[in-house]
Amino acid sequence: MKRLPFEPPTKHYDTSIQHIDEQLCNLLNKRKEQSNDPGFPPLEKIVEWSMKYNLYEDFLSSFFGSLLLEEEFRPRIEPEGFLKHVPVLKSVEVGENLYTITFIRQFENASVVHLTMDWYEPDDSRHLRPRRVRDHAFLQLEIDEKYDCRTTGGGGSTGHMTYDFVVSPPLPDDVSGLILTFKEYSTPFKNKPTGMEIVISISEDNSRERS
Structure with missing residues (x-):
């Protein structure tokens, strides 16, 4: 099945947080460099971090779950010729x-x-x-x-x-x-x-x- 082209969910972007977003990318890269098999955080850590950083538990679970799927987003070769x-x-x-x-x-x-x-x-x-x-x-x-x-x-x-x-x-x-x-x-x-x-x-x- 061909992957559909990605379309941003909104045209709005607050450029004042651009440096924070770049830091997030940097941290994700460091996470990959430190471990090639990070697994999934224990649920008690998800609860602890959600309370500490004022984030929803389900959001954090979804976020860390998506990190396990990075290879699924590798650019794909579509057979031609x-x-x-x-x-x-x-x-x-x-x-x-x-x-x-x-x-x-x-x-x-x-x-x-x-x-x-x-x-x-x-x-x-x-x-x-x-x-x-x-x-x-x-x-x-x-x-x-x-x-x-x-x-x-x-x-x-x-x-x-x-x-x-x-x-x-x-x-x-x-x-x-x-x-x-x-x-x-x-x-x-x-x-x-x-x-x-x-x-x-x-x-x-x-x-x-x-x-």
Whole structure:
């Protein structure tokens, strides 16, 4: 899903507080430099700071929660200049689910990895919500540190789901030797991993799973 352009909520700005806003930016940068995994303040600290600095507790909770999502606002590469499809057809079975990389779309500035997830849904359960809709988790792709990977969402029907992952810079046309790791999270963000990983090695005849 493409990110919508940001529009300021108001045209008004009190320039007399500009130096304070800059100090806030400076403090945020120092916070990042001091810890690459700051976590979330204890709730008793949220209560203490709200009283000390005359701020709402929910506002502070929302503020510190948003700091955990900074990576989600990294500038995104949108695939442009379609080149070709690279067939892959590698699968791994994890529990009741079969994960398959069917193909990789090559663009001039990025690649798109297409992953499918299939499972057996009994006929007598078709009138209910599909199992994976009820137990839905989120997948994130990791390759190695030189590639930036993000999911563009997924969709599907009973017994079937599809996911697309944008990778930049583009993957090589010869993807043999490539190892793709899909990690499962209970939220759309990388802050609550379930511990389950699907590892697909394109260089091997059979994919492998690690959990």
